[in-house]
Amino acid sequence: MNNAFVLAQISDLHIKTAGRLSYKKVDTLGALKNCIAQLNALRPAPDAVAITGDLTDFGKDEEYAEVRALLDTLTLPWFAIPGNHDDRAAFRRAFADKPWLPVAGEFINWTVDDFPVRLIGLDSTVPEKPWGELCDARAAWLREQLAAAPDTPTILMLHHHPFISGIDHMDRQNLRDDGRLARVLINAPQVERVLCGHVHRFMVAQLAGVVVCTAPGTSHQVAPDFTPDGPAHFVLEPPGMLLHRWSRAHGVSTHYLPLGQYDGPWPFYDENGLID
Ligand SMILES: [Fe+2]
Numbered sequence: 299m300n301n302a303f304v305l306a307q308i309s310d311l312h313i314k315t316a317g318r319l320s321y322k323k324v325d326t327l328g329a330l331k332n333c334i335a336q337l338n339a340l341r342p343a344p345d346a347v348a349i350t351g352d353l354t355d356f357g358k359d360e361e362y363a364e365v366r367a368l369l370d371t372l373t374l375p376w377f378a379i380p381g382n383h384d385d386r387a388a389f390r391r392a393f394a395d396k397p398w399l400p401v402a403g404e405f406i407n408w409t410v411d412d413f414p415v416r417l418i419g420l421d422s423t424v425p426e427k428p429w430g431e432l433c434d435a436r437a438a439w440l441r442e443q444l445a446a447a448p449d450t451p452t453i454l455m456l457h458h459h460p461f462i463s464g465i466d467h468m469d470r471q472n473l474r475d476d477g478r479l480a481r482v483l484i485n486a487p488q489v490e491r492v493l494c495g496h497v498h499r500f501m502v503a504q505l506a507g508v509v510v511c512t513a514p515g516t517s518h519q520v521a522p523d524f525t526p527d528g529p530a531h532f533v534l535e536p537p538g539m540l541l542h543r544w545s546r547a548h549g550v551s552t553h554y555l556p557l558g559q560y561d562g563p564w565p566f567y568d569e570n571g572l573i574d
Contacts (some may be wrong), residue, residue, distance in 0.1 A: 301547070305453060306337055306344040306374070307540040309495030309513035310352040312383060313365040320355050321532065322516065323451045329517035329537055330368050333557050338373045340532040344541060345413055347374050350495035350513055351381025351423075351457030353389070362392035379533060381457040381495055382428045382471070386421075389500050405436055409443050411450075415490075415544050418443055420456040422473055430432075430458025432475035444486040452486070455493040458491070459512055461503040467530040468497050468520060480506040489527060490550045491542060500538060500554050511552050514538035 299497035314328045353493045361533060369376060377398050380389050386406060393399050398408040405421040420440060424428035444452070458473040473479065483489055483506035492508055497516035499522060514537060521531040536556040544550045566572060
């Protein structure tokens with residue numbers, strides 16, 4: 299059994315068709331191309347890539363065709379859950395050949411046991427609604443999955459953030475579950491991280507003692523505006539990804555990587571020691 303595992307997380311790709319810009323501003327397709335090139339070039343290569351929702355902007359088949367064509371250039375195994383901008387039926391059509399995609403059932407929930415860390419993808423979407431839910435059926439499925447491997451380190455991912463970020467327009471569309479996810483996690487100490495997308499920013503929070511990380515978007519970020527009832531605005535800060543590095547001895551450490559080309563790496567030391 300391997301004693302280390304690296305999961306890259308990308309999120310909120312928001313792909314449109316035929317070069318159209320998201321919100322008439324954002325080249326989401328170009329951004330994803332850059333992101334995939336950067337992922338493919340990472341050394342050492344991550345073991346897998348998790349995509350935490352909003353693969354498309356409007357859930358259209360043509361948008362899935364665009365995103366699928368690009369994802370097929372990714373040289374790493376990848377897994378995806380839907381977000382509020384996805385459409386379950388179109389998502390299923392686009393990824394029907396993927397072994398992780400469930401063939402039956404209403405929700406796109408899956409579990410992957412290919413790695414030393416178990417990956418659970420939880421579909422938190424509500425058709426036509428921007429917020430998320432963990433209904434009785436999905437909570438029962440999650441409890442069942444967790445009970446099946448109580449001693450295996452596990453990373454759980456869902457699109458909607460199960461906490462209050464302070465960005466009001468996003469918090470009006472967070473996970474609405476009346477504390478259900480927290481109650482599940484209290485009885486599942488094997489869950490070492492919860493990963494989300496949706497908020498288009500890197501955030502860290504805690505739920506029932508488990509660290510929850512949200513990934514930055516691969517293109518645009520939500521403006522970090524804590525004004526009560528502040529406007530729903532985005533900013534073109536550097537896009538990013540997360541690398542979650544797990545080892546049996548030390549658990550998970552999460553690294554934030556801005557996407558783009560930056561100077562370096564340069565040495566701290568030369569033959570005389572620390573460079574002055
Ligand atoms: Fe999004």
